[in-house]
Structures are given as C-alpha cells and as structure tokens.
Amino acid sequence: MTRRHWRTALTTSLTAAALVVCGGALPPDSAGPERPAAVSVRLDPGYQQAPFEGWGTALAWFANVTGGWPEAQRNRLADALYGSEGLGFTIARYDIGGGDSPETEPYMRPGAAVPGHWNRPGPEAPGWWDPENPDHWDPYADGNQRWWLRAAKARGADTFEAFSNSPPYFMTSSGLVSGAVDPLQDNLRPDHYERFAAYLAGALQRVQNSTNVTFSSVSPVNEPGTAYWRAGGRQEGSHWAADSQARMITALRTELDRSGLRTPIAAMDETDPDLFRANWERYGRTVRSAIGRLNTHTYGTKGRSGPRDIAKGTHTPLWMSEVDVGGTVPQSFTDMSPALDFAERITDDLTQLEPRAWVMWQAVEDYENMTPAHENSNWGLIQTDFTPAHAAKEPLRKNKKYWAMAQFSRFIRPGSRVINTDDEHTLAAMRPGGQGAVVVHTNATGSDRTVDLDLTGFRNVSPTPVRRYTTDATRNVHRESDVSITGRRLTVTLAPHSVTTLVLPGATGVAPEKAGPAAGPRLLVNDHSGLALAASANGTGNALVQHPPNRPDTAQQWMLTRSVSDDWSSTASYQVTNAASGRALAVSEGKLALVLPGPSAQQRWILSTSGDGHHTLVNSATGTLLDVTGESTADGAPVGTYRPTTGRNQSWTFPSVPPVE
Template sequence: MKISIKAIAFVFCTYSTFLTSFAQTAKPIVFTIDGQNKAQVIENFGAAGCWFSEGIGKYWPEQKKEQIAEWLFSKSFDKSGNPKGIGLSAWRFNIGGGTAEQGDSSGIKDFRKRVESFQNADGTYDWNKQAGYIWFVKKAKSYGVENLIAFSNTPPVHFTQNGYGFKTEKDYKSNLKADKYGAYAGFLADVIKHFDAEDLHFNYISPVNEPQWDWSNKPGQASQEGTPWRNEEIYRVTNALDSALTSQKLTSKIMLVEAGMLNYLYAGSGLANRQIQNFFGKDSKLEVRNLTHMSDFIGGHSYFTENGDSSMVKIRKSVADTAQKYNVKFWQTEYSMLADGFREGTKGKRSAIDCALFLAKVIHHDLVVGNASAWQLWNSYEPGSPDFDTRYFLIALKPNEKHTDGDYFQTKGLWSFGNFSRFIRPGMQRIIVDRSDKLTDLQAAQDVMLSAYTDHKGKVVVVAINYSTVQKAVKLDLKNPGKAGKVKRYVTSEFENDNLKLYPDQKLKDTIILPARSVTTMVVE
C-alpha cells in the first residue's frame, strides 16, 4: 500500500495540533509557593574568565569585548523589554603562576592556557601583568557585579618543587616547596592588597583548586596550571593565608576547597576526601571554621556527578545532608559538561538547546537538592560552535591564530544560565515548593522542574524547566500574594529569538504554558 507524502504531512500536523491542544487543555500542574517555607539564601551566580580573557581583554577590538562584557554582566533591558545580558553577580579571576613567562619551556602546549605572574622570581612585582584578565575584572566592577573572587591554580613557579606550574610526580602531594607556605600566602595577600588600593576588592580568595587531581600528564607536559593538595597541606596553607590577610589588615574571606567532584566533600578515604568533616568537624585536627578570615561555606565542583538522574539526585542529597550536619553552607564553584552525562545515553552531537537544558537541570538540582547557596560556571568563553556541543562555555569563540582578534557568538547556554542569574539576585531566599502531581526530584528530572525564590520586598522569581518534548501547563498558587497580579515571563527555547525573551504578561491566576524543551523565568512583583 502506497502512502502519499501529503497524507503523512496531514497525520503529522494533526498529531502536532493534538499535542498542543492537549497541553493547553490538560489539567495543569499546580505549584504551591508559600513564602514562609524558606530554604537557603542565594549569595551569587558567577562564571570564570579563564584562559581567553587575556587575549580578548588585551587585544580584541573594543566593540567586540564590550559586547561580550554586556552579555555577561549587564542587568539592563532593550527597548522591547528583553535582557541585554545575564547579570552575573560573581566573577572568578585566576591569579596566574608564571607559566606565560616560561613560554614553551612551561610544558603547557597551548599558549593561551599559560598565565603570567604578578611576582617576579626576585620577589618584586609587576602589576602590568595579566592586563587582559584585569580588563574583565574592571568591567565586572563597572557593571555592578557584587562578588569578585580570586583563585589560584598553582603557586608561582619560583615557589614550586619542580619549577613548573603543574605537578610532574604522581604522589598526590602539593607542588609547593615545604618552606614556601608563608611566601605563597604572602604573595596572595599582596595581590589582594594591591587591588584593594585599585578599588577592585576581591570578596574571596581561593588558595587551592581541585586538590584531588594529580595535574600531571606526559613527563614535563600538562594542559594547564595545577597542583594537588592533601588535606593536611590545605590546612597549613589556609592558616598561613589567614595570618597573611590579618597582618595586612585585609577583609577578604578564604574560600575552600574547590573539590574536584562533589563526592570528595563528604565521602572517600583518600588524602583529600571527606573535606566537610575534616575542615568543619568540631573534633577534627584540621578544623578551620574559627579562623579570622574563613568563609562560612565549603565549595565543590559538580563535574562528573551528573551521569544519570539517579546519581545526580543521590550525590547532591548527600552533600546537603552532610553540610547540614556540620553546619556549613555549600557553594557549587565550578561546572561544565566535562564528562558525557549531558549526552543522556545518546551518541553524536548535542544541539545547543539540549546542552542549555542540561545545564539548567544541573543548576536546578544543585540549588534544590544540594541546597547550594551559590552557583558558578566554568567557563565564560572558549573556542567552539554556538550550535552543537556547547558544553564548556557560554560564549563561543572563533579566535585568530594569535588570539588577538576573532569572532564570537552567544549560545543558548548563556541565556539558559541567565534564566537563573539575571533574576535571582544576591540575598534572595529559596522557597520550598509543593507540586500537585507529587513527582519526586528523580521523576521530575525528565519532566517539569520548578524552583522559586523571594526577596525581602516580597518579589517572587520562579524558574521552570520543561525538559519534555511537549508543552506543559502550570499554575502558580502563591500564598499571601498581596497585590501581586501580573506575571512577567522570560523564555529560552530552541527558537532563534527565544534568548531570555520577554513573553506577554499573564495574570497570576492564569494557566501558564511552558514551551517544549524550554527554560522560563516568571517574575511576580
């Protein structure tokens, strides 16, 4: 039997119309939002400007780097009411280790991942170093970014045991010379003090990064700066840094521990594991809670902990439970799709909206299940396509060979992240939400995920992720709504112009349709 193309098209259109009609007429999921039922306070949403900030900030044409900065930092709207940027409230700045000065002898093949050091080997300083990185720090400050975070991947190379900016032995010990803990801490404090005088105050300083990795590759080669640290070594450098900050009368807080995976925060028996228990346990010999400059949170990275919804939920529940037990906040301080969890069992390239939705799903689970008080991304920009496998970045770059100019492209991930970062501002508090369909966190991970936040004035911000392939109907049951009447909606979807796009206002009592495969932010004033 032959079936005509026209008949197939008719059946397809009829089916599509049925799905749309069904979504619009089906009983909506009712989300009850009671502002009295609160969870954690949200402190910031941020991103790192590593590697490619130097070339862009130092050499790229003004118009290009200004547009990149606007996309990242702006809280303004265009004439149609669409956000001009994602309004980051934190910016991560990498204090370099001096591998750029070493050139090819650094062992880091990609010149863009070598970073200058402010301190020379003789102990003098050159504050003209890292000019491109600093351009972005200054730009973040000018846009009103609330939190500047300085972090170090390696001590300066003249303080390391092997003279490299990365470890070459697989002993999982720090590359810092045993007699240079004070010198390294003093260097970090000097950097903070200098930029304080330049009116660039770093709220936080992170002296170690992903201490569980050995950072070695082939003999004398690595992909970037880095060093492992054992818990005892982290304790020692943290105490040294606390003393250095105190002696220089600085106010920056110390940020620990940037664990390479969330599991390391609460589990394991290695030399850089169970870090919540080790650094915040009252009976631990390594407790740092009471140091003058110690922050009230512990930071970990969500890499490699999202391969399957069950694992995603289980790991974050363990983080939240352990952090609560030891009375410490949790910050998610780095994430991109390094592993293949974002493929969710598929092969081949993943579309930009698929990547954007997976990013939103990880953020949702870190906030709702992990109870994260902050969420920060790696990386703001990297070379790549804006259309497929946008797994590492918010802005895709196509730089020239010397990285002195190039093209740049917004991605769906940029605006998906913006559904959170632009509207959930520092100091807002998450509201625990009840849903009428009673789906668990695990069940909702392939359906509609929704979280809500409020400020002291009563504004409510709701972020809904429709992970399904059909439209979904929801209703917001806002308890004690006061005079709230209208809901502003900002949508990121597969459609070209749906980049945190303002949709028509709706009444609070209305049923709201979430487009298929989309992220929608709803603002109730």
C-alpha cells in the same frame, strides 16, 4: 570532574524525566492525541534560603585572552556577561596565576598560561624569590584579567573572589605549574607553604591596589583531592592531600593577618560535594575556624546535602563556585539539549545544595577547541576563537545555554531568596524585599507541559498579570503573553524543550498555616529503617531509640516548634519536644538526650529539606545530625547524632498524628 578535564557530566535522560514528571495522561478529547496530565507544583515560601548573592563566572583563560582585545570587542563581551541587558552577572572569580619559567617551552592550551605576579630581574639562583623585595614582584602582571575586573565592576559587579590553581614554578617539585610528575603527589615543595602564602597575599594586595576592586574572599587550593593534575598537562593545577590543604589554609590565614588583610579564606573548591565532605572531615577545629566561606564544585552531583548541612552546622556561608556542562550533542548554537541539561543543573544545585551564589567555569569558551575537529562540544555560554586572525572581527557566538542562563540570572537577582517547591524541574524564589516571586521551569520533554502552580503558601495573592518569558529552539528569553492567576492557582502550558520564567508580582508573604512542618504532634520516621524515633519508657532518661511507628504512642510523638515564629529562613531553628515527657531533644555532653526545655543552642535543630518531604535535623550547637546509629534497621536500635554523611539513616519524614476522637 571539571570541564577542564574534558569529561562530560551526564544528566538524566530526557525520556526518563518525562516519565517521572508527566505521569499518566488524560483521556483523549475530540481533538485527537492524548494530553499529559497537568503537573501540580506547590510553592513553599515558608522555607526561604539565605539572600542570594548572585551569579558569576571564573575569568581565568578567556579573560587572559580577551582582556587584551580591541576596546569595542572586549566591551561587547563584558556587556554580554555583566551588562544589564546581558546576563547581569555580579560575581567574578580572579585566577592568581602561578606562572611557568621563562625558559619553559609553551605547552598549555590557549589562555591557560595565566601570568604569575613575580618578577625575575636576573638569572635564576636558588631561593631567589623574596616576597619582601619589591623588585621580585611585577605589580602590573596579568593586565588582561585585571581589565575584566574593572569592566565587571563598572557594570555593577560587586563580589570578587581570588583563587589559585597552582604555586609559581619555583615553588613546585616538578618545576611546572601543571602539577607533579605523579598526579597523586603534592606539587608544592614542603618548605614553601609560608612563601606561597606570602605570594598569594602579596598578589591579592597588588591586584586590589591596581583595580580598585576589593576581594571578598581568597581560595588557596582548587580541586585538591583529585588526580587530574600532572606535569605537562595543558592547564595549571596542583594536588593537595587533606593535611596539606589544612596546612596551606592556616598558613594563608596567618599571612593575611600579618599583612593586615582581613580577607576571608574560601575552601576547598573541591570537584564534587562528596569529595568536599571527605576533605572537610580531615580538617581540625583550628583549620575550620580559619575558613570564612565553603566552596564546592558540582561536576559530580552526589551528596549535595553534605556541604549544605556542614554549612548550616558551622554557620558558614556556602557557594557553588564552579561548574559547566558540555551536553551530549555535538557543537551547536541552536540545539536545546545542552541548555536543558544546564538549566537542570542550576535548579538541582540551588534546591539541593542551598548555595548563596552560583558561579560557572569560564562563560566564554574557545570556539576552535569546541569544533568537531577537536572536542566537538558545548562548553561555555559564548564561543569565540582564542587565537583569532582579527580579534576585532571575531564572532561572539551565543549558544542556547547563554539564553537558558538568562532565564535565571535576569530574574533571580541578588537579594532574592530561593524557596522550596515539590517539583524537581521547578526553581522558585522570592524577589528582593519579598516583592513577588519568580518561577523557572524546565520542560525537557518533547511535548507541551501544563503546569498548575499552587500559591496557597503565600499570605497575599493578587490577580496582577504574570509575566512569562521563554527560551526554546526558536525563541531567546522571548516575552510571551501574560497569564492570569485564578484564586490561588496559576495554570500555564509550556512549550516542549523549553525553559520558562514566570514573574508573579502579586505573590507575597507567607501563610503561617501552610508553612511546614504543620502544628500538632508528629512522628519522626527514619527513611532508612522505616522506624520511628521514640523516647525511653519513663520519658526522662537519655535512651532514644527507634521502634515500629505507633501513632497513639505518646513516646513517639514530637512537637516541632519554631524558635522565632515568623522566621521563615531555611536556617530557622526548632525545639523538638516529646509529648510523653514534655522534655526537649538535645545534644548534652556529646550525646543525644531529653532535657528540660530551655533556650540553649544544644536543643535547637535546623531542618533541611529540598522540598520532597524528607528532612535532616542539624543540631545548632554541634553541627551533628539526628542519626540512627550504625544505619541499623533493628527495632530498639539507638538513635544519636553524627557528622553529616548524606546517608538515609540521617533523613526523616514527619507524618502527622491524627487527633483522638
């Protein structure tokens, strides 16, 4: 559920996190209290995500307000978000407003009534809006958001997406852009799909022409499968059934093509990964082929592996396109708790979802609405009054989330490649061009934490000083004393309730012998059943089943061979061959089979993992996953492939087979 529906997304309690991460304690020394054991963290540059496109924010409400403020004040805000000494954002999401009727009494929260791009030159008549009539367009509508597009671009932003929350009022069933009277019903009238597509394409063209910004994508529906949107709500929104989403996507693709616009369509900006996957499963092949990028929000966090594996199986880029957290404490500009929650969400999203970009909901929030008299929360990175008495003098209040964001966005830059770690509180990335590494660690506990970084996965580790930056209750991205690498390890003690960034310029390349999965025969053991993948008795048939693990049994032994030896990407493909028969695991005529080894995509498998030793195997040709049929735990149950479900019956470990003595 989104920020905009006023539900706080709860995170794991700090106490539980401390117990999980810190483990046991060392015996007390002569100085007094017990000290927690060092947390060992292995960095794995042998699993590199696609080059990161950047960090950003939706413009929406705050831009609709502040884009019209005095020049000096709005530039201060733009510098704070997009400037090189601010957060260095490079992505902006522009809201194509629907716009309520001029006769409708204002009812939305400050900033939420984003202007529509239509122009009604006279009294309204049925069917009055004609997309081919230039008099029915306002080519300069929404000047405040457009100012922000130009300001972001001037500061280095290079990726722009247009998105829609609602059709214009005259295309809706309720006559309002806030949703249908029944929140479970679609609000776009059934005969207006093509007209709405023409509206989106026409608005996109006009904004591009007036700002000199080129949109890299356009998203026609937003959080469509929810019941949040209702007539009279305080923001734009529209419900879309799955078949309605599909119809809208294909209608927009047709209109964009007709208009000479090659802008890719992003879809479907669903609230959470599980609902994203449920919608996707309802789309047909034609609809899926019309989508150029997958977008999901993470207000709910279950099932991140679903969109991840869908993206890999369809060879389509994926974004985390909207989220924010308000924390569990009252409005505060010094409390680290919301910042720690926020940092953990970023870390989890990037490691488990593998998005190419991470874009938050509006980075600037209405201060007055966050006060104890109203929501009493910590949404946004900066809070300022959206209805100020004097905009030029209105304070721009940065909370601790702003500085936690900077710990990531200032150091993990576009072109970086997120790599795996085996610690859920540690995010790591190779810097652009492989010139060193960056590590961001969140210590949500109330004690110092000693972290021991294992750097043996890098080909080269030089003793170059490691830069360290800290945000905690008293510091904001503060440059601490440098730390030193000893051999291939880096040990550093981090402050309680802190986010720390370490810049390791001397850690480069990949040590092939350390990259997983290691060479040699391995079992494929299913996480749900605990049983191992086995070939049929003669090793040549199509029967693939699960049996109790038996390491000496060559029918259960598999060689995982990287298709390109030095491809360290998280989409690298592997050939999986059986030790008994020498045949390769493949999807043949829709079924899992063993075939003679060859170069076909049907026998190439992408291994996905978040660094915890558990993997899914995505077939490169079909996008289906290696799957124990029916989630069976029975000996001899068949193993096949199936679409991504996030079930444990699609998750595998690869224990090694000891050599024969």
